Amino acid sequence: MNAPDKEYLALVREKMPKSKHLTTVFRAFWTGGVICCIGEALNVAYSSVPGDFSSDDVAALTTITLILMTAILTGFGIYDKIGAYAGGGSIVPITGFANSVVSSAIEHKREGVVLGLCSNMFQVAGPVIVFGISSSVVVGIIVLIFKGAFA
Amino acid sequence: MKRGSTVNFDGVYVENTASVVGPKEAEGPLGKYFDKQVKDDLLGQKSHELAEIRFHITAIRYLMNKSRRKEEDVDLCIAGDLLDEITGASLTMREFDVPFLGAYNACATFAESLITAALFISSGKFKRIISSTSSHFSTAERQYRFPLELGNQRTPLAQWTVTAAGAVMLSDIPSKVAVKRATVGKVVDFGVTDGNDMGACMAPAAADTIVRHFSESGLKPDYYDLIATGDLGTAGSELMKVLAEKRGIKLGSNYNDCGAMIFNRVWQDVGQGGSGAACSSSVFSGYIYKKMLLGDFKRVLLVPTGALCSKTSILQGESIPGIAHAVAFEVVK
Numbered sequence: 001m002n003a004p005d006k007e008y009l010a011l012v013r014e015k016m017p018k019s020k021h022l023t024t025v026f027r028a029f030w031t032g033g034v035i036c037c038i039g040e041a042l043n044v045a046y047s048s049v050p051g052d053f054s055s056d057d058v059a060a061l062t063t064i065t066l067i068l069m070t071a072i073l074t075g076f077g078i079y080d081k082i083g084a085y086a087g088g089g090s091i092v093p094i095t096g097f098a099n100s101v102v103s104s105a106i107e108h109k110r111e112g113v114v115l116g117l118c119s120n121m122f123q124v125a126g127p128v129i130v131f132g133i134s135s136s137v138v139v140g141i142i143v144l145i146f147k148g149a150f151a
Numbered sequence: 152m153k154r155g156s157t158v159n160f161d162g163v164y165v166e167n168t169a170s171v172v173g174p175k176e177a178e179g180p181l182g183k184y185f186d187k188q189v190k191d192d193l194l195g196q197k198s199h200e201l202a203e204i205r206f207h208i209t210a211i212r213y214l215m216n217k218s219r220r221k222e223e224d225v226d227l228c229i230a231g232d233l234l235d236e237i238t239g240a241s242l243t244m245r246e247f248d249v250p251f252l253g254a255y256n257a258c259a260t261f262a263e264s265l266i267t268a269a270l271f272i273s274s275g276k277f278k279r280i281i282s283s284t285s286s287h288f289s290t291a292e293r294q295y296r297f298p299l300e301l302g303n304q305r306t307p308l309a310q311w312t313v314t315a316a317g318a319v320m321l322s323d324i325p326s327k328v329a330v331k332r333a334t335v336g337k338v339v340d341f342g343v344t345d346g347n348d349m350g351a352c353m354a355p356a357a358a359d360t361i362v363r364h365f366s367e368s369g370l371k372p373d374y375y376d377l378i379a380t381g382d383l384g385t386a387g388s389e390l391m392k393v394l395a396e397k398r399g400i401k402l403g404s405n406y407n408d409c410g411a412m413i414f415n416r417v418w419q420d421v422g423q424g425g426s427g428a429a430c431s432s433s434v435f436s437g438y439i440y441k442k443m444l445l446g447d448f449k450r451v452l453l454v455p456t457g458a459l460c461s462k463t464s465i466l467q468g469e470s471i472p473g474i475a476h477a478v479a480f481e482v483v484k
Contacts, residue, residue: 005342011393012348012351012390015389017307080301080303083301084302084304087303091303099302102300103297103299103302124297
């Protein structure tokens with residue numbers, strides 16, 4: 001095993017092109033904002049629907065609609081083009097999560113339903129679920145211990 | 152005759168070549184040189200893996216038809232690709248009644264198979280050998296990176312795997328282009344760990360092989376009309392030139408990179424250029440060989456480059472070594 005060539009690695013850092021952070025941050029900001037505005041619009045629309053929707057129902061309906069929209073856009077090969085432009089702007093909202101599940105499912109459909117599609121569906125989204133569940137457990141324990149302080 | 156790891160060949164000729172490319176490659180600057188351009192990169196198959204195999208089969212079949220040779224005229228086929236366990240080449244070869252040797256040196260596989268074929272022919276025991284490689288953007292993305300439909304951004308360092316197959320028929324029958332010499336590369340690791348930065352991984356290996364090629368053959372870089380590395384990409388080529396110059400080999404305007412040639416980086420949005428096992432094979436079979444027949448290039452040094460890694464080795468934090476082999480072609484009559 002050779003030791004890393006520090007001189008060369010420095011040359012690589014100097015010569016190789018870097019991401020244009022300002023441009024990518026700006027793109028992520030406005031596209032992410034637009035997705036949130038769509039969510040907010042759905043929220044308003046569902047609230048004004050006559051019927052007995054509680055605020056929890058409205059939140060769930062909004063989420064479901066966004067996920068459905070993303071799944072359809074992913075299936076038609078449009079969401080990856082949005083993502084190539086938007087970067088974090090379309091990854092961070094729930095639409096990004098939906099895209100990661102649907103894209104993995106499409107990719108592995110050809111290896112069969114059980115061992116292909118189902119076992120690879122959460123290939124990209126898996127870490128998000130693991131960290132989401134683990135952190136909610138940790139936060140739950142903290143709340144349990146310091147319940148008095150939060151009451 | 153062998154000096155260091157440079158071998159001279161006598162009596163090994165390129166009988167013919169064939170190349171089949173996908174739509175993006177056909178739109179690129181070299182599009183008109185390729186034998187076949189397909190419009191649909193899935194080729195009506197049910198998976199991209201099968202499509203890549205179809206590309207490979209088409210290239211070999213077309214090469215045989217073009218040179219009016221039957222399966223029994225071909226003594227051996229040395230082929231490889233990037234799929235796990237080189238299933239691309241192996242499944243391609245079940246269509247042919249031809250002996251097969253599988254080769255793998257990542258994107259330098261084409262050079263490995265050419266050198267092996269040239270040595271087999273110069274042994275006098277084999278008359279005609281096909282060496283070929285294939286790669287496909289969609290199979291490589293899936294194997295090394297993310298699902299195709301995932302909305303992620305590519306880094307500016309990323310390269311675009313070429314969707315193509317290239318096949319070359321070598322034989323002992325004298326023809327216009329001969330395989331003159333080759334330098335076998337070493338695995339060179341300078342400690343680059345970024346799996347997106349393939350150019351930087353492979354540049355040290357390419358520089359090492361090129362420098363050794365000139366010191367062992369006694370030739371100068373301006374001896375060749377074209378020195379073409381495989382898939383270092385634009386920025387990787389610059390790194391390679393710096394490394395070679397440090398060791399006393401200054402590459403001039405006769406240097407280029409197949410990955411940089413095959414796409415137009417600006418409007419095709421391919422990052423640093425093309426890559427993949429079929430990058431050097433399709434550019435050689437399509438562009439370089441035809442230019443040699445026309446007499447535009449008389450002496451060419453082809454240096455396919457490979458990054459030796461797998462998804463597992465990268466995730467386990469291993470650095471990515473490179474390899475490059477040089478093969479020299481000359482117009483002889």
